[in-house]
Amino acid sequence: MKKELLAFEGMKRILALLFGFTVVQGVSIILQAKWLAEVVTRLFQQEAFQEVYETLLLFIGAFLMRHFLQHVKQKMVYEYSVKLGAHLRKEVLDALFHLGPKVARRLGTGNAVTLLQEGVSQFKQYLSLFLPKMVNMAIIPAMVWLYVLLLDRTSAVILMVTLPLLVIFMILLGLAAKKKADKQWKVYRVLANHFVDSLRGLETLKYLGRSQAHTQNIQSVSERYRKATMGTLKIAFLSSFALDFFTMLSVATVAVFLGLRLVDGEMTLWPALTILILAPEYFLPVREIGADYHATLNGQEAGRKLKEIVDLPRFREEGTCKLERWNHQQELQLNGITVRHEEGGPPSLKGVTLSVKGFQKIGIVGESGAGKSTLIDVMGGFVQAQEGTIQIGGQKMTHLQKKDWQSQLLYIPQHPYIFHDTLWNNLTFYQPHATAEEVRTAVEKAGLGELVQRIPNGLHEKIGEGGRALSGGEAQRVALARAFLGKRPILLLDEPTAHLDVETELDIKEKMLELFCGKLVFLATHRLHWMPHMDYIYFLKDGEIVEEGTHQQLMERKEHYYQMAKAHWGDQA
Template structure:
């Protein structure tokens, strides 16, 4: 449970972001205040109209202007209400866009290691429901907190000269509402924070269960997982009901205070009307305005719960935004030759994961432009880590990577990645059609180039057999495709890109022997005009590489072509003799 002292930074962060919505919030407050002033005018017109009809026995023609004015005021107030809603929506949209953009940028800056250590469901909950919960704070709470002070003051300024007794009652009872609201709200604030934590746990576990549903069914664990999700859901339901229970109690207290105060005003006005101490028009005007005096305060009690919900949601957002980036990225965006692979050199590169695991140790490696280099080694030798370092997705713990002699740490990450294409072990296919996944948003790639890439990746046949060809939806993560088809589609994506430096990490892991052989030929053709790094477990796929680099426990132990390494009789020859598929 987060204490009040822990909640203070979160509240300070919420306040610090007011600058992003200052203009729409100010307009919302101004329009709301204008509506409150028109409400006073409307009440005055109604009071005079009632007095004219009841006591002056005025005929309808004499009331036309009053009725027309009343109708005009009602219409203008309705228009103001509409504009208030629109400006409040604009404030909510502005803050959500800003915060989501910052969160996505921060997630990208944290790096792939941190991302893989996080619960996906919890992150999704923070970026979706968590950010949505901020809208009510900026679009409703901030404007209403200003109107709760301005509108009652305007009404009091009208009532006090007319009836000081009623004005005194309003002044004495009005502070009771925010006092009780804050007193009750502190308990609800803690409950809201606990509720958001439980939602994060439930979201993360539910998403993990969905993603691993096939595995759960294979191990006959579906019923157990369902019981666990039911338990977490019930805990979240109980937490939600505690929040709602306290919210209803606070609403009851606020309504009771407002109702009793209005009743006191009404009773005293009634007696003084009876005694002749106050005129009908003045008394009726006060009676009309008394409920409107408390209405902004009561509305403030309603939106105060939006403030507490925003504090609970902002806790996770602040934790993400305050998390430090893995490294300070460079900003240089020049130095590389467009369309040509750079000369890549690793100089004494070492990498250790946050848990202390040493993945690479003093790796020296150079890749000439247009060269095909294969990286092989036993399981956990550091091959995949080396692939991430080459792509710039991991920054070396020590040592440096240079591109045409330029330290890559000085280059902007987005600039270097324009030269790269990557085929990972588990390719990510997005919810969309085949064309979207091949181009990833690029609109200048013609269909002929896409079909050519598919053919070279041995994927043309199965894509052509799909109902709509390139326009066929493949589902999230390519659920409509087999593992081998998804892998080959990712390879085609790399082939379709204009990047001159390609890293293929275990590209043949999901292909049968004929497709693996065809892919080896296709990658050889690709390497004729691009630098190609192939990291594979199947040694048969690397025989034609210009150079083979053998890793063992994160160190380079051998380099050379296939014939040279076989003749040397070292680690590579031993793996080949054993038929190892690491």
């Protein structure tokens, strides 16, 4: 990440500023030590307190200067990290909203949101902690050391020797700890997860009659976890022990050698005191690097993940072709479309070729994993085809992430998303300027009238997550009403009713069939009762179209579709 850091906008400028401030800060640290030592020495030599006023003021000045600079540096880096964090977040949001649901699903909604919020804030924290520390580390020990060298060579040598020793030990012990932790990782993870796992599975344990006896397990696993953790920590903490040990020992050694030479008269009090005050300052940056180590790691990791999303391949730019509004004459053709979700992975769609014209109703059936949803994703412009072309009105392309196309579509998935907003705003999502009359009609057509009557604030009730929760059927009706309101000519439906109870399904099906009139419809489902209502059916198997035709034709062929129907109707077809 360190090299990548330089790629961020404004990073070089910030580093240069930090560098400058830190040099001044280093000077303040040295002066502060020098003047404090001087005050103490003169008091030691029985000078009156009034006589050292001037030097004392200088000391206070240097001391405050040092901390004031710290303040300024922190402010500067903080503001910069806020700016950079916001910039990165915006880039990720842009990428996410460009790439669409496919990527959002792959990342996981929770994961993506956490990354955008906590991840960004971890990244910010990392920057504001790490940058000044890094610059301090690069500058202050060197400056302090040079000054000590000017005063006394022996002390400089002691300090010089300790630092690499310390770093080497820290690294070695750190590696040892990591090795041990890696070895135990598997056991460790199971032990650490055991409690959460138990709570999540409590219902199951209860059904199995094992929940009370399990208390014992929790106790013993938790104790094993403690022992395993302590075993690892014993080694893990050694690395900061080494840091402490060498720092303290080095300061002590410096003090002892100074003392011995003072006794011999080779040295005077002032330089000795100065060195003694500076010795901890020499080690301070190293110690600070060690602190907040985890925050640094997390921030780095978050930054890397965020950057990964920004760098995800975008949809290919294919010019700004104009697409007409869908009508009777229009034709859509897929020619040998192949889609792979992972590079080199098995294709989800393999050489799919089909063609539709005008306002047909197309059924897409097949088992789970046959590629039904992927085909819908292609139509929706959520994925790009690796091979093959899509052709509309004579224009060839590899994906349908086109404003002209998407603005004609309406997509109803199995679980249509209900925004946490009023029912009204949910209904008019695609049609923000719809009139009350239009909304009322759509509500009636979708069978939502009863719900609107029932809830206290009617259309202005907050629904969705955190508001009034809607049942699966109600959510589907909201999507339906949106569709009635939107009057978009193309409908994509992905398993719209499979999770509903039969009575609700029946009612919604009737409403949907009404919606289908005069539209181009793609309906992917394994609920075969839809199929007699479709104009044409494609049967997918392992990403390929293996059968096509009307319901009647496919039943007569007695192959894939027929077999599936038989299974579906419980062998009583």
